[in-house]
Amino acid sequence: MDEIHTYGFIPNGGRIYYLDRSQPPMFTRMVADYVAETNDTSVLARAVPSIENELQWWMNNRSVSVTSSYTGKTYTMFHYSVNNSAPRPESYIDDYSTAFDPTLPSLSESGRSALYAELASGAETGWDYSSRYSAQPLAGGTNNTNPTLRTLNVRNIIPIDLNSILYKAHTLAADMYTSSGNSSAAATHLAVAASLREGILDLFWDSSKLAFYDYNLTSNARNDLYSAATFYPLWNGIIPDEVLESTENAFGFFAGLNLVLNRYNGTMPVTFLETGLQWDAPNTWPPHQYIILEALKALPSNITTSALPTPPSNSSTYALVPEGQISVAEDALPGQPIGGAGKNATKVGPAADISRLDGTVVNGGNATAGEGWAHALQRELANRYFASALCSWHATGGSIPGYLPRLSDQELNVTQSINNTGNMFEKFNITDVDSSGSGGEYTVQAGFGWTNGVVLWIASNYGQELVTPDCPDLLTITGASGGATKSAAVSAYARPSLAMLVALIVIAITNSLA
Known part of the structure; x- marks a missing residue:
């Protein structure tokens, strides 16, 4: 609140050079969640003016x-847009290298200034960086990010997530004003929220693909790149x-998640494009898993109680995804x-669903009789995230x-963790629950707050459905041991109880933050 009082917004960081860009506007929701949890309404006297x-x-x-x-209607929407003409101080060398990359066409001074503004705007999104904001997402292939960064178009993208967050912020602000008897201020915020809602459904929603896509001011049309931002409106x-009119459509909206849980070892990625950027595949981020779980919980029961659909006998779960929804062909x-085979699973057909089990998925918990499809996806994703957090902590x-x-030194040598005591990583990997995510401008962070927070939230909301994770054998994965026995998280000890599983994660968090 002090920062908002001083600057009018929450800067992107705690140094003076962040004063030209904001954090995503989560403050209103933070206040509302705090009051709902504690019933401490005294904070509103100071918080509401800050929200305003x-x-x-x-x-x-x-x-x-x-x-x-699509409709010819005009809306006031929001975008990330930083007025900046120099490399970011915190990433000066990175930005300079992108602008002056000798392998790419040279940029004029105005071209460099525009690029620096795009890079700063990309940092303001919190998704720094993602193909989602690039005009040429695969310009650099899978490991050369500069060509992709050169084509950033952040300021011309109207993002799904930002506008959804602000829609909720205005509805919450209206609620706070209503509770204090200020009906005029409440009406003002409700009007903004109503316009945002209409704009979100008009500009972002594709009813044929059953997904939300960012709106591009350059092309004056929706982008076709599918990302985890599609879940923000429901959240x-x-x-x-x-989505509300049928079970088939409701499941179709989440069919990409179902594909991930059946096809991969980890959780939902940011996108399905591998670009080398950290907000793309193979990385998966804890806040997105929380948002997806909340989106599933938001669905009414009349469209969620039927069983999970199964694909045709000659197809994988990709066949259940609405045509064109995830923007990537199955074989791409x-x-x-x-593990240990030195190759990938097949990319097409039923064998591609390598994590599929009878009634559940690997590290997806146990199915129950009569379980609806939405609850099944929640159970599977909650358990899979739990596995990602615990297995990567144990593997380090x-x-x-x-x-x-503790794993043997031979096993810990695989992750270069012989002298380590376990990491709770900021991001994970869609293909390996033993591993952190990768990419980005900095070393992968350990002991990250949102990772720990989502673990505790899942333990609180899905604790009775969590089961002991089955962690991959590090030696088998790397081929270091021809006949190594499976190194499950509990090894020679008895499989722990549910209460112990939750305790393990709490202790893991404490250990990672020590």
């Missing part, structure tokens, strides 16, 4: 008028009529390595004497 100031800052500095190419209370999806030296033995 921040929302006004976004209206004054990041709003843009958009006329829909924030916007469910399209087409990221591969799932097979985590242990609890008497309950969870």
Whole structure:
């Protein structure tokens, strides 16, 4: 609140050179969640003016008028747009190298200034960086990011997630004003929220593909790149009529998630494109798993109680995905390595669903009789995230004497963790629950707050459905041991109880933050 009081917004970081860009506007929701959890309404006397100031800052500095190419209606929407003409101080060498890359065409001074503004705007999104904001997502292939960064088009993208967050912020602000008797202020925020809701459904929603896509001001049309941002509207209370009208459509919206759980070892990736950028495949991020779970919970029961659909006998779960939804052909999806085999699983046909089991998926928990499809996906994703957090922590030296033995030095040498005591990583890998994510401008962070927070939230909300993760054998994966026995997280000890599983994660978090 002090930062909003001083600057009108929450800067992207705690140094003076971040004062030209904001964090994504989560403050209103944070206040609402705090009050709902604690019933401490005394904070509102100071918080509500701060909420008003921040929302006004976004209206004054990041709003843009958009006329829909689909309906002709005009909306006030929001985008990330930083006025910057120099490399970011915190990533000066990276930005300079992107601008002056000798393998790429030289840029004029104005071209470099525009690129620096795009790079700063990309940092403001929180998704720094993703093919989602690039005009040529695969310009550099899978490991050369500079060509892709050169084509960033952040300022001309109207993002699904930002506008969904602001829609919810205005509805929550209206609720706060209503509770204090300020009906005029409440009406103002409700009007903004109503316009945003209409704009989100008009500009972003594709009813034929059953997904949301960012709106591109350059092309005056939706982008076709599928990303985890598609789940933000449901998380924030916007469910399209087409999703509500049938079980088939509701499942279709989540069919990409179902594909991931059956096809891969990890959780839902940011996109299905492998670009070398950290907000693309193979990386998966903890906040997205939380948002997806909340989106599933937002669906009404009348469209969620039937069983999970199964694909035709000669097809994989890709066949259940609405045509064109995930923007990538089945044979172009990221591969799932097979441990110890030195190759990927097949990319097409039923054999591609390498994690599929009878009624569930690998590290997806146990199915129950009469379980609806939405609950099944929640159970599977909650368990899979739990496995990603615990297995990667254990694979980097985590242990609890008497309950969870430390891996051998030979095993820990695979992850270069012989002298480590376990990491809770900021991001994970879609293909390996033993591993962190990769890419980006900095070393992968350990002991990350949102990773720990999502673990605790899942333990609180799905604790009775969590089962002991089955962690891959590090030696078998790398081929270091021809006949190594499976190194499950519990090794020679008895499989722990549910309560112990939750305790393991709590201790893991404490250990990672020590």
